[in-house]
Amino acid sequence: MDAQFLVSLSLIVATFALYIGIAFYNKAKATSDFYVAGRGVPPIFNGMAIGADWMSAASFIGLAGTVMLLGYDGLAYIMGWTGGYLLLTFLLAAQLRKYGRYTVPEFIGDRYKSNAARLIAALATIIISFTYSIGQLSGSGIVIGRLLEVDAAVGTLIGVVLIAFYSAFGGMKGITWTQVAQYVILIIAYLVPVIFMALQLTQNPIPWISYGEVISEIKTLDQELGISEYLVPFTEGSKWQFIALMFTLMAGTAGLPHVIVRFYTVSTMKAARWSGAWALLFIGLLYLSAPAYAAFSRFILMTNVAGQAINDLPAWTAAWIDTGKLSIADGNNDGILQWSELVISNDIVVMATPEIANLGIFVIGLMAAGAMAAALSTAGGLMIAISAALSHDIYYRSINPNASEKKRLAVGRWSIVIATVIAGLTALNPPGAITQIVAWAFALASGSFFPALLLGVWWKRSNGPGVIAGMVTGLTVTLTYIFLAKYGGFTILGIIDTGAGVFGAAAAIAANVTVSLLTKAPSKEIQEEVIDLRYPEQMTYKDGAVWMNDEN
Amino acid sequence: MKKVDKKMADAYFRARTLSITIYLIIWFVVSFGVVLFAEPLSSITFNGIPLHYYMGAQGAILTFILLLFINAIVSDRIDKRFGIDEKRNEAISSGKTLDH
Numbered sequence: 243m244d245a246q247f248l249v250s251l252s253l254i255v256a257t258f259a260l261y262i263g264i265a266f267y268n269k270a271k272a273t274s275d276f277y278v279a280g281r282g283v284p285p286i287f288n289g290m291a292i293g294a295d296w297m298s299a300a301s302f303i304g305l306a307g308t309v310m311l312l313g314y315d316g317l318a319y320i321m322g323w324t325g326g327y328l329l330l331t332f333l334l335a336a337q338l339r340k341y342g343r344y345t346v347p348e349f350i351g352d353r354y355k356s357n358a359a360r361l362i363a364a365l366a367t368i369i370i371s372f373t374y375s376i377g378q379l380s381g382s383g384i385v386i387g388r389l390l391e392v393d394a395a396v397g398t399l400i401g402v403v404l405i406a407f408y409s410a411f412g413g414m415k416g417i418t419w420t421q422v423a424q425y426v427i428l429i430i431a432y433l434v435p436v437i438f439m440a441l442q443l444t445q446n447p448i449p450w451i452s453y454g455e456v457i458s459e460i461k462t463l464d465q466e467l468g469i470s471e472y473l474v475p476f477t478e479g480s481k482w483q484f485i486a487l488m489f490t491l492m493a494g495t496a497g498l499p500h501v502i503v504r505f506y507t508v509s510t511m512k513a514a515r516w517s518g519a520w521a522l523l524f525i526g527l528l529y530l531s532a533p534a535y536a537a538f539s540r541f542i543l544m545t546n547v548a549g550q551a552i553n554d555l556p557a558w559t560a561a562w563i564d565t566g567k568l569s570i571a572d573g574n575n576d577g578i579l580q581w582s583e584l585v586i587s588n589d590i591v592v593m594a595t596p597e598i599a600n601l602g603i604f605v606i607g608l609m610a611a612g613a614m615a616a617a618l619s620t621a622g623g624l625m626i627a628i629s630a631a632l633s634h635d636i637y638y639r640s641i642n643p644n645a646s647e648k649k650r651l652a653v654g655r656w657s658i659v660i661a662t663v664i665a666g667l668t669a670l671n672p673p674g675a676i677t678q679i680v681a682w683a684f685a686l687a688s689g690s691f692f693p694a695l696l697l698g699v700w701w702k703r704s705n706g707p708g709v710i711a712g713m714v715t716g717l718t719v720t721l722t723y724i725f726l727a728k729y730g731g732f733t734i735l736g737i738i739d740t741g742a743g744v745f746g747a748a749a750a751i752a753a754n755v756t757v758s759l760l761t762k763a764p765s766k767e768i769q770e771e772v773i774d775l776r777y778p779e780q781m782t783y784k785d786g787a788v789w790m791n792d793e794n
Numbered sequence: 795m796k797k798v799d800k801k802m803a804d805a806y807f808r809a810r811t812l813s814i815t816i817y818l819i820i821w822f823v824v825s826f827g828v829v830l831f832a833e834p835l836s837s838i839t840f841n842g843i844p845l846h847y848y849m850g851a852q853g854a855i856l857t858f859i860l861l862l863f864i865n866a867i868v869s870d871r872i873d874k875r876f877g878i879d880e881k882r883n884e885a886i887s888s889g890k891t892l893d894h
Contacts, residue, residue, distance in 0.1 A: 281888065314832075317850030321825045324855045328821045331862055332814045342887070450852065454842030473847050475832040484829055492825075510883045515869055519862035526859050533851035776807050778873055779883040781798065788803035789795045790877075791886055 250389050250607035257427055257611045261408065261420045261618070268419050283418055283507045289520025291418050292504045294425035296521070297528055298374070298620035299381025300680040302428060302613050305529075307591030308677045309536035313472040315479055317533065319677060322488040324522060324529050326495025329692075331518030334496055336511035337699045337775040344506065345627075346499040346691060347635040353698045355768060356706035357640060362713050364635035366690040367499045369717075371624040371631075372665055374500075374683035377676045378624065379405065379662075379669035382617040384589055385610055387565045394565050395670045402666030405618060409625040410658040417622045418507060424615040429527055431612020435596045435605050436531050439538040442599060449534040456537045463544055467581065472540065479736060486741030487681065493747050494684025497691030500620075500627035511778055539595040547598065548581040555579065558597035562590055589676050625658040632657040681740035682724055689716035689746020697754050702772040708758030716750025802876070809872045817861045824854045 283291070301323070309316035343349045347367055351360025382405070383398030390397065409417070436449045446452035460472050471477055476484060495501065505514045547555070552572050562568035567587040570579060586594075593613060596606045633654035638645055645653075672679060690713045697704040697712070723742040726732040737744070763769070774783040782789045828835060832846040840848045873880070 314847055314850065317847070318829075321829075321850055321854045324858050325821060325825050328817065328858055328861060332817060332865065340887075451841070454840075457847070458842045473836070473844055475829075475836065475846060481829065481832070485826060488825060488829065510880065510887045512866075512870065512873070512880055512883065515866045519859075519866045522859050522862050526855050529855055530852055776810070777803070778878045779886045780878050781803070781806070782795075787800065788798040788806075790798050791795055791882070 246603045246606060247389065247391075249603045250610045253607040253611040254389070254614055257423075257615060258404075260423055261615075264420045264423055265408070265417070281507060282509055285508060285513045285516035286520050287422050288418075288504060288508050288513070288517040289524055290425040291421040291507075292501065292517060292521035293524035294421035294428065294615070294619035295504055295623040296501055296620070297425075297428065297525060297616055298680065299378050299384075299613065299617040300676045301528060301532075302432065302616035303381050303384065303592050304589050304676040304680075305592075306532040306535035306539065306595075307586075307588030308675075309533050310540045310591050311586075311588045312478045314475045315477065315484060316536070318484045318487040319491065319681075320529055320532060322491025323495060324525060325488070326492035327518055327522045327525070329492055329496035330501070330505075331515060331522075334502070334695050334699060335505040335518055336514045338502060338695070339505050339508065339511050339514040340775050340779060341771075342506070344503075345630045345635055346502050346695070347631055348639070350694055350698065350709060351635070351639070353768070353772070354704070354706040354709045355764070356710065359694075359706055359709050359713070360635055361640060362710060363691070363694070364631040366686070366713060366717060367631040367635075368628050368661075370498065370683050370686045370690070371500060371627045372661065373686065374498075374680055375621050375624045375628075375662070375665040376669045376672060377679040377683070378617045378621040379666050380672040380679070381589070381676050382614060382621075383669060384565065384567065385593065385613045385617070388561060388590075388593060389610055391561055391564050394567065397565075398666055398669050401617070402662055402669075405621045405625070405666075406659045406662035408618060409622040409662070410655040417619075417626060420622070421619045424619040425524060428612040428615040428619075429524070431608045431615070432528050432531060432535075432592075434608060435599070435601055436535050436538065438601050438605065439542075439595070439599050440534070443538055443541065449538070450530055453534040453537045456541050460537060460541055460544070463541075467544075479738065482735035483737050483741050486735075486737040486744040489747075490681065490685050490688050490741055490743030493688030493692040494686075494743055497687035497695060498684070499631075499687075499691065500623040502691075502695075503627060503630070504623075535592065535595065539591050539598065542595070542598050543584070543586075544581065548579060548584060550579055552577055552579050556598075558594060561597075562594055565590070568594070587675065621662070625662060628661045629654040629657045678740060682742075685720050685724060685740065685743035685746060686717065688743030689720035689750055693747055693750035693754055697751070697758075699772070699775055701755075701758075702769040703763055704754055704758045705761055705764045707761045708754045708756075711757040712750040712754030715753035716746045719749040720746030806872070806876050809875075810869065813865065813868055813872075817865055820857065820861060824849060824857045828854065 305319060308319055338349060341349055347360045347363035350363040379398050379401050382401030383394040386400050387394035387397030437447050440449035440452050441447045444452040444455050464472055508514055508517050567590045569585045571583055573583050593609060596609055633650050637653050638650050693712050693716060694709050720742045723745050724739045727739040770783055777783060777788060780791050828846060828849040835846040836844040838845040
C-alpha cells in the first residue's frame, strides 16, 4: 500500500460518504419523489444533475482518449454528444414536460393510446439503459482496478456492489441532489489536471486558448515522424461514418429515457428550456476540455515516452500494464520504445495522463474520485430508468394496477439490484471500448425513441399501429446493422456499427409514417392533445380553438 | 377560460416555430455543414488550429450553448408578449400533472 493508494482511496471514500449522506437526507418517501423528485427542481440545479446524469464514464474516462487515438475523427463524439441537446430542448423537452407523466414509455403509451406501444417502449428502455450501464460498470472497473492494482474485472465486481446499493437507496429525489454534488466533483477533477498540463506545456493556465499551440506542434511532429496525421479528416473512417456517428449520437441523446426523465423533474415548460441551456453549459465545460486533454496527452506521450529506453520507463506504466489496458512490446528488439510499439487503450488515457504528466498524488486521486462520480451518477440514472420501466410501466400499469405504493417501490428497488448484477457480469468481459458500447446504446435510442417522440409531439396523425411498427422496425434495423457491421464486415458507405442509428431512425420514421397513414387516424381528443403541446401551460387547445386560462 | 383569437394563437405558434427553425439551420451548418466541407476548410487556420478541427473541438459546442440560451431568453420574451404569466403556468402545471 503506497501513498498514492491511500490518497486516492480516502478521496473516493470521502466523496462517497457525501453522496450517501445526501441520498439519505433526501430519501424518497412518495412515488412521485422516487420517479420525478417531486417535480420542483430549480433549472440551474437540474442542469447540473443532467450534466452528471449525462456525463458518464464514456465522457469522463473514454472521450479524451478516443479523440487522442482517432484525431479529428474522434470529434464526431464531441459534436454529436453536445449537438443532441438542441434536438432535445427545441423539439421534445418542453412538450414532454407539459404532457406530465413519470416515464417515457408512459408518454408513448398514453399519447398513442396503446398498451402494446407502452410495453415495447418499456422493453426498449431496459435494452438501451442496460447496454449503456455495461459501459459504466466497465468504466468503474478500470478505475477501481487501477486503484487496487488488480485486474479490471475484479474492479468491475466491486463497482457492481457499490452501484446497486447506491441507486436502490434514494430514488430520483435522492439521486437529483447527489448528482448535483457529483457534477461539482467530476468537473473539478477533470479541469484541475488539464489546467496544470496547460501550465506545464504552454505557460498559460487556460487550456481552451493555449492548446492551439500544442496542436501546431503535434502537426509538425506528425510530419517529422511520418507516423500519423492527427488533424487530417477521415483517416480512421469515411466521411459518411463521421456524419452517421454524429447523427446517431445526436438523435440518441434526444431519445435517451434516463435523460428525458430529468426534464420531468422541473415545474414548467419554461423551466425545461432553461434546464436544457444550463445542462449544455455545464456539459460544455468538460466537452470543450476533452480535445485539449487529448492534445496534451498525445504531445507528452510523443515527446516524453516514445523514444525512451524500454528499461527506463516511468513507474506508472507498470501499474497500468497490471490492469491489462496498456501493452508495451519491443517489436524490433532495439531496447527503445517506438510510438508504434505503445498500445494504449483509449479508456485509460484520461486516468493515466496525470501520472504521465507527473502531476502528483493528489491530482491522481482526485481523477479517480471524479471518474467514480461520473460512472456512479450515470449508472444511478440508468438504473432508475430500468426500475421505472419495470415497476411502473410493466408491473403497475399492466400487471398489478392495484399495487400499493410500498409494493411498487419494493419492485423498483429489487429491479435495480438485479439489473446492476446482470450488467456487471456482462461488463466483466466488455464487448468493446467504453465509447463504443455507449454508442450502441445511442444507436438503439435513435432507432426507437427519437422517431416515436418526434412524431408523437409534432405529427398528430401518427397513431398506435404506426408507433409500434416504427419502434419495432427501428430496433430491428439498428440491432441487425450493429451485428452485421461488427461481426459480418458488412457496411454501407463505410458506416460501421457505431453509426447504425442513422439507418434505424430512417427506417423507424418511414415505418411510423406509412403504417399511420394506412390505418385509422387517432381520435379527435388525442389530436387536440398533441396540438395542445405547442402552447404554454396557460393556453389549452380544445374544440379547435386556443383557450387562455386567466382565472386565479 | 377565455377564447384566444385564432390570429393570436397562430402568431404564437409561428413565432416559436420560426425561431426554432432558424436555430436548427445554424445547428446543422456548424456541425454537419462543416464536416461536409472539412477538406477545403482545413486550409484556413484559427488560433493555430485548422478551421475544420477548431469547429469540431470548440466552435460548434460554443454555438450550441449560445443557441440554447438565446432560445430560453427569446421564448420567455415571446411568452411575455402574449401575456403568459409564469406563476400561473406553475400553478396549472402542478395541478394538471398526472401522479399515480
